[in-house]
Amino acid sequence: MSPPPPPASPSTEELEADLSAATISKKQLNKEARKAAKAAKAGKKAEKFEAVEADPFAANYGYHEIQSKGISGRSWTDIGDLDEAAAGRSVLVRGFAERFRPVSNKMTFIVLRKKMSTVQCVLVANADAGVSTQMVRFATSLSRESVIDVEGVVSVPKEPLKSTTQQVEIQVRKVYCISRAIAALPFNLEDAVRSEAEFEKAEQDGEKLVRVCQDTGLNYRVVELRTATYQATFRIQSDVENIFREYLYSKSFIGVHTPKLISGSSEGGAAVFELQYHGQPACLAQSPQLYKQMCISGGFGHVFEVGSIFRAENSNTHRHLCEFTGLDAEMEINEHYFEVCDIIDGLFVAIFKHLNENCKNLLEIINKQYPFEPLKYLEKTLKITYEEGIQMLKDAGTEIEPMSDLNTEAEKKLGRLVKEKYGTEFFILYRYPLAVRPFYTMPCYEDPAYSNSFDVFIRGEEIISGAQRIHTHELLRKRAIECGIDTSTISSYIESFSYGVPPHGGFGVGLERVVMLFCGLNNIRKTSLFPRDPQRLTP
Template sequence: MADAGPAEPSKNALKKAAKEKEKAEKKAAAKARELAERQKKEADDANDVSVDSYGELPLCGSVEFKPTNIPRESLANIAQHEDKTIVFRSWVVNARVQSAKLAFLNLRQGLHTVQAVVAASETLSKQMVKFSGNISTESTIVVHGLVKKTKEPINSASIKDYEIHIQKLFIEAKAEVPLPLQVEDAERPIPSEGLGDEDDKATEGGEKPIVGLNTRLNNRTLDLRAKTNQAIFVIKSGVCALFQEFLSQKGFILIQTPKILGAASEGGANVFEVKYFDRPAFLAQSPQFYKQMLIASRFQRVMEIGPVFRAENSNTARHLTEFTGLDMEMEFQENYHEVMGMLEDLMLFIFKELNSRYKKETDLVRSVYHVEEFKLPESGKVPRIPFTEGIKMLREAGEKLGDYDDLSTPQEKHLGRLVLEKYGTDFYVLDQFPLAIRPFYTMPSPADPLLSNSYDMFMRGQEILSGAQRIHDSKLLDKRMREHDPPVDPEGAGTKDYVQSFKYGCPPHGGGGFGLERIVQFWLGLPNIRMTSLFPRDPIRLMP
């Protein structure tokens, strides 16, 4: 019987072989394409006319420094450089490739934004166009570009009449993506008096997200890049400068008092205890004792700008556990209203100069929060409303409260609306507060033993300053401390030196302490005081 011939390959085997062959052919084709693309890129790179005009710079400080001697320009002065090439640092708000030969960038420097164009030409390559249009948002770059006047206004930039035609572009610091917070989202308003992130998923007009305050504060370095935030802190700096400018002209001396105390003062409540080597210490609630001790030391007028610490578990839209105090104390000649007049003129000066020197920043922030202009009285015409008159106004408006009750926050706001309606001003003073609700060092009123020579100042119906005539006689001070509720020991560790300072003769004096953050908050009409603190501290937040 003859042997059988070799078995024919099965259909499955043939199919498998065909697939293997097809796979090998595809792999070879892919390799060929990859090689061709690499060769093309190498050829393009070799022919890239812009190869030295773009790219990432080495980390500053990591290579030997070689000065370029090229001045860097500010976008604020762009109109002075029309048809000239300038060099400037900025960061990328956004970048997009329009086509293989055209890319647009929106660049920012401070509060200024400008449109930049990267257009391919005989001297600028398509590779540079592609590189420029793909730079990540928030990257820091150095630009060499020609300033050109535009035919039509550019609505997407704050600089509307000029644009930059980029000639060179280098990345100095590349931003990692994705960002935890988009800066453009931080430009939008937070929910009114919002404290949390309950509105993070909400949208504005059904499109743009509204980011909650906690998310912003948790990513504060990005949040602070928002133009509105930059403007807030320019204004805050301005208030400090104006405070010092006005009082310096009035003969006040800038002082710095201790913020670490050996014993709790002012009654000992609401203070933070810290470890000081082998013993406890306390963070200062205010510079009050030291201001008065300096008046007793023959310093006639003193002022201070410094941190204040309050251990109050107040989770509200206007309270912080650490804030900046603007404090002043001064002798007066005959009546404590001399001090009130000084404080009124100080605030009117600050308001007036904010309206002129910081109008751009003020208008920017108010445009986001749609706040009405702050209404001011004339100098010498600031309403000084007796506390009893304020109580009467509130009662007539339907509020129920006793003659000597303290005002709640809603009642303060209500009174602010009534004052605005009656006097046409957002700034006013309440005078002669009930003695029982003021500190023990407050001078009792000669008009009514249940009232005091004390006052608060208000903006938009909310308190910004508490002040008074201080007791400058050691015996009366001793008596008031013992009668206070709760009593304060004049021989206590935190009060003994303070009381002692008045035994050697001290002139009549008074003063007050402003909360800087509140001034900024109410001037701009912001919904939350945390927006006016770079890295706010409250009962919950200790980071970043």
């Protein structure tokens, strides 16, 4: 079968937004959902109609049910792998139909998407190629986001393609719909990936662009997640976790899993989720703190855990979630908690380097919608004392109580001051007042008003907390009581320090926060797949 001549390249590639309203309300969405149901019914009728219409090429298109009927031996090519080297080759690809652009009743374009890659498919009625006008009509009738299999020949267009990632086209021979999307999507993907700059430009031009507001995106999260920005974000998140694990593995840590259902609250003060556990009261762990320390008592030496963290606080901010993923580590120290800081130093520099070197394309995708400056960090992470931090703030005119914790505003300002003075947006602030740290924190040797503890900041926001822990049961019990904790709820924890426990320290960091702050994103809901905040338990 000789390939048909490639069709003329279209003069404009960008599709107009289908919706003229500037925002989509829930009411509208419900209305559209009803419309969609109607459209789906109509679609079924259309399908029947197609089936009875006589077409010698009817086998080259239609609806395919994938139900494990058999194994054909055919192989699918990833859209992201399509390049000029494939020119002239026959390929089979599967993807979401991101856009349709019918040119005439004999020709249409379909942009297919897989993960972060898109390719333009060209359908031209041509008997030599086995493509009928009915096939073009069928393709045109499909709804956006339907999953489609396309067989065709790869061709290289004369002009570079602006609206797809792949710089080749597929001259379609066969097209099958694998999974139909409802006709009216909650929003179109191109409306969900616009940058603020685009909105501003449009406003200056007197245009009105559709804006997908945060709640709409979250309500229809699976659609929003299909955008390149989210695809890139969660690939970065997966990589951050991977480097976290690999780095700690290389330093003799082992991965552990500690219980999330516990009898006492793990951190004292903060709000916990309570439940009944086979007739006895239980809590969801607010951190693996107590149990990762018990792993040290258990002789494991160096442990890390990646697991769910639950916080019942009614915090409605850009940086709090009620459930998130904790990256925790705990380790024996020989003599000083700076050994923990050294691990953090090496670990985070490794993460930053990996992202900058191996995830360039992912970062660029995020940058396109949410522009950000690359994170400034030093090869050897800066450590400054809490006292020095306070002094820097005072010198810059901020009134601050020396023995209290920094508030968010002060942290932000300190971040700016440190960036100016030391040229880094990633630093460790250590030797916090004991009073602002949890009961299990080891007091300073030379001044018990301070503690062997630290916080780590990225772009002026605290992301890591860590410290040397108390490793003797007598002092631990004393400090717990002083901090007003009911020691009966954590007796097995305290007892575990009566069997001889090596001096140790550790830290915890939220995976979502690392990604948010590295990428300069403005909301933690952008880095949690299905975020949980006080208002949101679904989807």
